Amino acid sequence: MNIKDIGEFGFIRRIAPLGAIRSEGVIKGIGDDCAVTSLDDERCLLVTTDLLVERVHFLLEWASPEVLGAKSLAVNLSDIAACGGTPQDAFISLAVPERIEVEWLEAFYRGMAEHAARYGVNLLGGDTTGSRSDLVINVAVTGIVPRDEVLFRHTAKAGDVIVITGPLGRSGAGLRVLLQAMDIPPEVKDPLVKAHLEPRPHLEEGRFLATSGACTAAIDVSDGLSSDLWHLCEDSGIGAVVHEDKLPLSRDLSRCGELAGKDPLFWVLNGGEDYVLLAAIKPHLLDDLQDQAHKQGFTLQEIGRFVKGSRMELVRPDGSRRMFAAGGWDHFD
Amino acid sequence: MNIKDIGEFGFIRRIAPLGAIRSEGVIKGIGDDCAVTSLDDERCLLVTTDLLVERVHFLLEWASPEVLGAKSLAVNLSDIAACGGTPQDAFISLAVPERIEVEWLEAFYRGMAEHAARYGVNLLGGDTTGSRSDLVINVAVTGIVPRDEVLFRHTAKAGDVIVITGPLGRSGAGLRVLLQAMDIPPEVKDPLVKAHLEPRPHLEEGRFLATSGACTAAIDVSDGLSSDLWHLCEDSGIGAVVHEDKLPLSRDLSRCGELAGKDPLFWVLNGGEDYVLLAAIKPHLLDDLQDQAHKQGFTLQEIGRFVKGSRMELVRPDGSRRMFAAGGWDHFD
Numbered sequence: 097m098n099i100k101d102i103g104e105f106g107f108i109r110r111i112a113p114l115g116a117i118r119s120e121g122v123i124k125g126i127g128d129d130c131a132v133t134s135l136d137d138e139r140c141l142l143v144t145t146d147l148l149v150e151r152v153h154f155l156l157e158w159a160s161p162e163v164l165g166a167k168s169l170a171v172n173l174s175d176i177a178a179c180g181g182t183p184q185d186a187f188i189s190l191a192v193p194e195r196i197e198v199e200w201l202e203a204f205y206r207g208m209a210e211h212a213a214r215y216g217v218n219l220l221g222g223d224t225t226g227s228r229s230d231l232v233i234n235v236a237v238t239g240i241v242p243r244d245e246v247l248f249r250h251t252a253k254a255g256d257v258i259v260i261t262g263p264l265g266r267s268g269a270g271l272r273v274l275l276q277a278m279d280i281p282p283e284v285k286d287p288l289v290k291a292h293l294e295p296r297p298h299l300e301e302g303r304f305l306a307t308s309g310a311c312t313a314a315i316d317v318s319d320g321l322s323s324d325l326w327h328l329c330e331d332s333g334i335g336a337v338v339h340e341d342k343l344p345l346s347r348d349l350s351r352c353g354e355l356a357g358k359d360p361l362f363w364v365l366n367g368g369e370d371y372v373l374l375a376a377i378k379p380h381l382l383d384d385l386q387d388q389a390h391k392q393g394f395t396l397q398e399i400g401r402f403v404k405g406s407r408m409e410l411v412r413p414d415g416s417r418r419m420f421a422a423g424g425w426d427h428f429d
Numbered sequence: 430m431n432i433k434d435i436g437e438f439g440f441i442r443r444i445a446p447l448g449a450i451r452s453e454g455v456i457k458g459i460g461d462d463c464a465v466t467s468l469d470d471e472r473c474l475l476v477t478t479d480l481l482v483e484r485v486h487f488l489l490e491w492a493s494p495e496v497l498g499a500k501s502l503a504v505n506l507s508d509i510a511a512c513g514g515t516p517q518d519a520f521i522s523l524a525v526p527e528r529i530e531v532e533w534l535e536a537f538y539r540g541m542a543e544h545a546a547r548y549g550v551n552l553l554g555g556d557t558t559g560s561r562s563d564l565v566i567n568v569a570v571t572g573i574v575p576r577d578e579v580l581f582r583h584t585a586k587a588g589d590v591i592v593i594t595g596p597l598g599r600s601g602a603g604l605r606v607l608l609q610a611m612d613i614p615p616e617v618k619d620p621l622v623k624a625h626l627e628p629r630p631h632l633e634e635g636r637f638l639a640t641s642g643a644c645t646a647a648i649d650v651s652d653g654l655s656s657d658l659w660h661l662c663e664d665s666g667i668g669a670v671v672h673e674d675k676l677p678l679s680r681d682l683s684r685c686g687e688l689a690g691k692d693p694l695f696w697v698l699n700g701g702e703d704y705v706l707l708a709a710i711k712p713h714l715l716d717d718l719q720d721q722a723h724k725q726g727f728t729l730q731e732i733g734r735f736v737k738g739s740r741m742e743l744v745r746p747d748g749s750r751r752m753f754a755a756g757g758w759d760h761f762d
Contacts, residue, residue, distance in 0.1 A: 097531040104557050111535060114542040115519075115552025122518075122551060131553035133518060135468060143554065145569055147522035151561045185455075185466060186448075189480035189567045198430040202443060209447040218455060219448025220464035221476065224437050228484045229562035234522050236478055236569040 127331070128249050129178040129316060130239065140246055142239035144175035150230035158274050159293045161200045162207030164233075166294065169208045171318065172237040173215060173297035174371040178316035180247040180306025181239035183299065185220040186212060189234040191227035215299055245306040250331035252313035252376035258336060258400040259382075261301040261373040263344050264321050265360060266291035268367015269352045280355045284348045295371040301394050302373060308388070310381035319422075320368035325408060326422035328374065335407045338400035338420075365410075366423040376402055460664070461582050462511040462649060463572065473579055475572035477508035483563035491607050492626045494533045495540030497566075499627065502541045504651065505570040506548060506630035507704040511649035513580040513639025514572035516632065518553040519545060522567040524560035548632060578639040583664035585646035585709035587737040591669060592715075592729050594634040594706040596677050597654050598693060599624035601700015602685045613688045617681045628704040634727050635706060641721070643714035652755075653701035658741060659755035661707065668740045671733035671753075698743075699756040709735055 099107050112126040123140060124132040130142040148154060148168055159167070169186055176183045188208070192201065205219070212219055217237070270292030272278070273285050298316070305311040313332060317324045321338075329336050343364050353360030377385060382398065389396040400411075410420045432440050445459040456473060457465040463475035481487060481501055492500070502519055509516045521541070525534065538552070545552055550570070603625030605611070606618050631649070638644040646665060650657045654671075662669050676697050686693030710718060715731065722729040733744075743753045 098527065099525055099529075099531050099534065099557075100527070102531060107531060107534065107557055110531070111538040114538050115545070117542070117546045117551050118549050122553065125551065125553045126555075131518065131520065133553070141474070141571075143518065143520055143569070143571065145520045145522050145554065145556055145567070147524055147556045147558050147565070147567060149524045149558060149560050149565070152524070152559045185464065185476065187464065187476055187478045187569060189478050191480055191482045191485070191565060192432055194431065194433070196432075198432050198435060198440060198443070201432065201440065205444040205447050209450070212448070213450045216451050218450050218458065220455065220458045220466070221478065222459075223478055223480045223567075224432075224440055225480050225482060226485045227482050227563070227565075230560070232480070232482070232524060232560075232565045234478070234480060234556075234567035234569075236476070236520060236567075238474075238476065238571075 123246070124248060129175040130181070132179065132246055138243055140241050140243050142176055142179050142181045142241055143236065144172050145234060145236040146172050148233040150232070156231070161203035163293050165204040165207030166211035168233045168235050169211050170295050170297050171371065172235045173217070173299060174295070174316040174318065176237055176239035177297050177299045177302030178247065178314050178373055179239070179241060180245050180302050180314070181241035182303065183215055183217045184238045184240055185218045187220060187236045188222035190222070190224050191232040192224065193227045193229060193231060196231060241306065247302070247306050247311060247314040249313055249315050249328055252328050252332040252334060252402050254334045254402050254404045255379055256312055256376035256402045257379050257382050257398050258325070258338065258402060259375050259377050259396050259398050261298050262370070262395050263346060264317065264370050264372065265349055265363035265367045266346065267295065267369040268320070268363035269349055269360065271369065272356060273352065278356065280352065284351045284355065287348050288352055292369060295369065297371060298373045304389065304392065304394055305373065305375050308385055310378050310385045312376045312378060314373050314375040317370040317372050317374050318368060320366040321374065322365045322408070322420055323422040324374055328376065329406065329408060335403045335405035336400055337403055337409045337411060339411045341413045342397065342399045344397060365420065456579070457581060462508040463514070465512065465579055467576070471576055473574050473576050475509055475512050475514045475574060476569065477505050478567060478569040479505050481566040483565070489564070494536035496626050498537040498540030499544035501566045501568050502544050503628050503630050504704065505568045506550070506632060507628065507649040507651065509570060509572035510630050510632045510635030511580065511647050511706055512572070512574060513578050513635050513647070514574035515636065516548055516550045517571045517573055518551045520553060520569045521555035523555070523557050524565040525557065526560045526562060526564060529564060574639065580635070580639055580644060580647040582646055582648050582661055585661050585665040585667060585735050587667045587735050588712055589645055589709035589735045590712050590715050590731050591658070591671065591733040591735060592708050592710050592731050594631050595703070595728050596679060597650065597703050597705065598682055598696035598700045599679065600628065600702040601653070601696035602682055602693065604702065605689060606685065611689065613685065617684045617688065620681050621685055625702060628702065630704060631706045637722065637725065637727060638706065638708050641718055643711050643718045645709045645711060647706050647708040650703040650705050650707050651701060653699040654707065655698045655741070655753055656755040657707055661709065662739065662741060668736045668738035669733055670736055670742045670744060672744045674746045675730070675732045677730060698753065
């Protein structure tokens with residue numbers, strides 16, 4: 097059997113039970129954005145790790161080493177954000193093929209270090225080794241979060257409002273532009289490619305939600321809205337209704353859709369790598385929370401509701417409804 | 430410039446300063462077996478990470494997936510041992526080419542989980558993704574150690590006794606047997622190949638040394654005695670004298686040397702992947718410590734002394750001396 101047949105998450109479900117050796121201190125193991133363990137009565141340690149492989153996740157010609165370094169860190173910081181945490185230290189493993197020069201690697205670290213400095217994260221160690229073929233980057237990041245502020249995936253409730261902390265689909269469209277080397281005007285192309293290559297981890301939004309007392313669950317949108325909403329629904333044992341006309345659709349994304357002959361809603365639902373937070377908010381606290389978010393300069397866009405059941409439905413602008421399923425990125429597709 | 434020109438450690442020296450963003454809480458960053466950060470007044474967090482790449486570190490035909498899984502974890506546990514710590518949780522990232530089946534991966538995790546259970550380590554998370562070419566395995570492990578018991582590399586003193594906690598060279602010889610598919614008797618070959626494929630992390634020895642009050646510095650022998658002793662010397666600002674006749678040389682290792690037409694001392698000095706601990710012991714406490722070690726079933730073999738200066742010398746059985754230098758494994762050689 098190939099891993100393609102069961103998908104990454106099917107595989108995780110099979111191996112997760114093997115790893116639970118010692119339950120003491122473990123608050124959440126495999127199956128959330130971060131592993132969560134108890135440090136003491138008041139604090140939890142978060143650990144997350146992401147592996148980026150050349151020709152699977154990126155091509156070297158897409159971006160400068162600085163940009164790739166910053167992104168390699170950012171995608172991990174996004175996981176810390178999704179758990180409501182403050183990142184601490186990063187550990188970088190690189191498998192480096194011979195064709196890559198030291199100057200390139202130094203620029204990669206420089207880009208990562210600049211991004212790390214922005215968020216007060218140390219680059220504390222790692223491993224550097226050779227590779228016979230592709231460049232491989234693994235980044236592991238630790239974070240800290242007060243025990244009563246951890247945001248999980250499995251704790252959303254039917255009735256909670258679904259919010260997002262930023263735009264969707266732009267990164268997915270940017271990836272399409274890169275993959276197909278689309279010849280479209282720079283004012284359409286550049287911001288979308290930038291959304292793909294230079295994601296901002298929503299760490300401040302994560303802390304805002306974690307300390308609000310209004311947020312019952314969160315995840316970062318890495319696989320795509322449909323997939324990550326499905327993770328929240330499945331893990332919380334509920335369904336969701338999303339209103340299409342509440343999903344933000346920027347002018348350049350629409351224009352890119354026109355030029356590519358593609359409904360931009362596809363990218364909004366399934367594009368992935370948006371790295372905004374998708375959260376569940378207690379409905380009676382939503383207005384207050386949105387006021388506070390507005391004052392602090394955060395976006396908190398309501399896009400739907402969690403409901404009883406196990407279905408995800410999309411309400412079209414004409415009021416009709418259609419089911420939608422997890423259709424985002426799977427690295428084995 | 431290629432990384433080969435400056436070596437892994439030359440590269441680390443160039444990028445390490447970039448990563449020091451926030452000094453608060455950081456006890457040791459890049460450049461020890463583990464990064465060491467402060468958890469509270471009494472405890473430190475250890476983090477280590479190792480990247481294993483197919484065709485650089487291993488070939489799939491050398492070992493069963495169970496054995497490869499166990500080894501991938503063991504090499505990280507050895508880093509925790511070298512810092513005197515107790516391992517806590519492991520995070521596994523895999524980049525999986527299509528030719529590898531789910532059944533193989535499950536066996537890999539099973540082998541790792543069995544090894545994890547032996548040492549009370551959880552497999553708490555990670556990342557699984559595709560690869561276009563080689564299988565890549567990154568394991569990150571956290572550990573805990575009381576603040577006043579951390580073993581570092583940079584704290585050995587001239588006059589301290591150099592000890593090892595187990596045999597050297599066997600793994601290196603085993604690797605040679607595998608690489609050259611040497612046709613030698615199984616009673617010679619099998620134990621050496623096993624030493625290479627199934628290292629035991631010296632966690633109990635590490636805790637024994639850490640709590641002894643007699644150990645001033647330690648490292649695990651992963652790159653080879655000459656390289657790892659050099660790390661201790663360089664970081665501590667001292668030299669070393671090693672007595673060849675005190676270096677343990679097993680019968681099968683000698684026999685393998687004869688059959689391969691190679692001086693087995695080469696493997697003892699430079700073989701690497703021994704995963705025993707190399708430690709500095711206060712000389713007046715050595716006898717007591719060796720007594721205690723003996724009672725607890727540990728090996729604590731004296732092999733020489735740290736001395737003033739910056740040279741590493743080997744005393745031959747005839748009393749003559751020769752300099753030796755770091756000559757172990759470099760993954761960019």
